Each structure stands twice: as structure tokens, then as C-alpha cells.
Amino acid sequence: MAIFIFIFWILNLINLFAAESNISLSEHPIYKLIDKKMPQTSQDKPLDVKIGFYIESLGNFRSTEMAFDVDLYVYTSWKDASMSHNQTGYILINDKNVLDKMWVPDLYFANARTAYFHDVTVPNFNMFIDKDGVISYGTRVTLTVACNLVLKNYPLDKQTCSIKIISYAHVKEEMNVTWFTEGSVRYNPEIGLPEFKIMAITSDYCNGTFHYTITDTSSRIGDFSCLLGLIDLERAIGYHIVQSYLPNAAIVIISWVSFWIDRRAVPARVSLSFTCLLTLSTQGNGLRYALPPVSYSKAIDHWFGVCMLFIFGVLLEFALVNSYMRRANKYNNLAQSMRWSTPGIYNHPETDTDTEEDPVRRHKLGNFVSQPELVYKAMFFNRRALAVDQISRVAFPGAFACFNLVYWYYYLYYSNSVES
Ligand SMILES: *[C@@H]1O[C@H](CO)[C@@H](O)[C@H](O)[C@H]1NC(C)=O
């Protein structure tokens, strides 16, 4: 019994193989018409090939590599009169072996670094041939496309990336590739990019004049069909507002606290300013993350630089306040010691003597300085220090607000309108 089953099984297997190898092109009448040659057209007219695509997904923008990935359905259509038939409706071809025996337009993606077809679970393509021999061929490809980013306005920039389609071998006089008249470029409305917002995807043509048939001594210049799918992107600013702009602005604002701290509290004010400076430069390290080392400055660099300058300004302001305070102290100390000793013999250890106009020396030279005059001078410098602080309390926030106005106006309205 078992041996019968075994023989039956073997016979079945042989049958299967036979059926497999029997898949000849004779199965369907249309298969007899299949040819690997480019379709002939009447009166030497170019073969018209129409193309369009649907973007299924888009993403993985890598600024450092200046590339992104895109998953496309590419639709092409051309007419091969020799394929016309009298079957009802379309004839579907979805066998890869048959496709391999057919001619398809030799289009390629000029700015794609890598590209591949999908083969799971079956090769992802379809082909329909209608009565007149109009062929519609659709396939799915995934591309890694190069996109030259101009980061001058980063992160308030708009980018245009393109997908360039060119025929590899046929000049325009042989094969004229154009976009479908309607709905040539469409995209999945659900595409959500973390970094960019898709503003529009449009179709365009590029001037495709290239050297070809290059030999040692000659080359020909030909006009090739060149098609462009343009993807207009605008960077989503939210992330950068939260990650860069607000923290930087917060540090700058915190540094202004220094203007309200006691003028005599030198360590407090200096360490506050320095802490702010260090925190800001730490935040700046994050800005360079995932960006190519371009040779020009970006919008974020300008912002960061100005924030740095503001904190540096706070430090300078304190240097000024402190120098006034030291003078005030000096005159104060002089006035104090004058009260207890006779003029001319004091030598106060705390007295600062790094200014040219040294009251002690002046006094020794005989210019009498009265005690009220010293007290008045001390008060004068004390007031000046206070005035510097008081002015700074208004001037620094004011200047920062003005800078913000100019910065945001320039990058949000002006620079983008100049470009377009
Ligand atoms: C279909 O076309 C073939 C030739 O291409 C012809 O021999 C045949 O009679 C046609 N059949 C019908 C139903 O028109």
C-alpha cells in the first residue's frame, strides 16, 4: 500500500515539474506577440511614454548625508501597436518571467543613490494591455534620493528635494517621456514626517542635454527626456523652539538677574554670569548634532552667537559696575581713615591704588582733599554703579526684544520671500 502511495506521489511530482516547465509563452495568445524590441512608431515619430508616480511613504531625512528615502508606485504607459488584440477587456500580465521578455522603457532615477524593486510576497508590479496595444505598467520602487540641503536658514528653512527621471539610452527623438496630463504626481496624505511638513509635490521638466556615446575621440550631445518630481518641504519649527530657542532665551533672561543682585556681591554676580555662559555653551553643543559641518553660518548659529554676546555683555556690565564700586570704596575708605588720623600719614591697606588719579598721592603732593569731598566722590561713583545697573535692567531686555523682532522678522518673512 505504502509503495503505491509513494509511486503516486512521485508521479505527481513529475507532473508538477512538467507543468512548471510547460509554462511556455504559448499559453495566452498575447504571449506570442511579446518582443524585447522597442515598439515601432509610424513616420519616425518618437515613442510617447507617459509617466506618473504616487508617493506611498517618505522619510528618514539625513541632513549629514543629505539624503532621504522614498517609497514610490511608478506608473508608465506607452503604446505598442503590435500588441493590440481582440480579447475583451484588458490582458493582465503579472508573471515576472513574461515581464522579463518584454520591452519596458529604460527609465532610471538619476539622483537616487540606491534603488530596489520589491519582491515580497510576489514581485510588486502589474501590467495591463488593452485592445489597441496601450500598455500600462506599474511597479513599486524604494529609493534613497540625494537632496542638497541649503542650511543657511536652518532651522527656519524650506527645502526642495527632487526625484529626477531620465531615459538611459534613448534621446528625445526616439522616446519622448512626459508626465501624465492629470494627476501625474500624487502622494499619500497620511505621510507624517517628524521634521518636515510637506507643502506640495509637483511635477516639472529639466533640461536634459547630455553627452553620450563617448569614445576616445568623439561624443554626441543629445536631448534626453528629463522629468522632475519636486517635493517642497518646510521644517517643522516646534522641535527647535522647544529644544534650542526657548532654553537659550531662558539662560539669557536668567543672566539679567545679576542686575538686581547687590553691587557689592562680587562672587554671586560673577558666578551667575559664568554659570549662564557655561550653560549656554553646553546647550550649543546640541545644536551641531546631526548636521553636516557646512562652511557657512546658519540661522541658529546667529541666534546662539547673539545669546552668547548678551551674556558676555552682562559680564562686561558687571566689570564696569565693579570698577565704579571699587573707586567708591576707595574714597569711602579714605574718608573713613581721615576721620581717625591726621592727613598725610595714613596708609590704608584696603585702599586700591590702580588708578592714575590716586587721591593719596595727590594729597601727599599737597592738594588738600577734604573729607566731605571724598564722601561726595564715593557717593558719586556709588550712584554711577547703581545707574549702570538701572540702565541695564531696561536696556538689556529691550535690546534682546529688538533682536528677537529683527531675527524672527528676517527669517520668517524676509529671507523666505527673497528666495522665492
Ligand atoms: C482575433 O484576431 C485574430 C488575429 O489577430 C483573428 O484571427 C481572430 O479571428 C480574431 N477574433 C475575433 C473574435 O475577432
Ligand SMILES: *[C@@H]1O[C@H](CO)[C@@H](O)[C@H](O)[C@H]1NC(C)=O
Ligand atoms: C513630447 O511630447 C510632448 C507632449 O505630448 C510634446 O509637446 C512634445 O513636442 C514632444 N516632444 C518631441 C520631441 O516629440
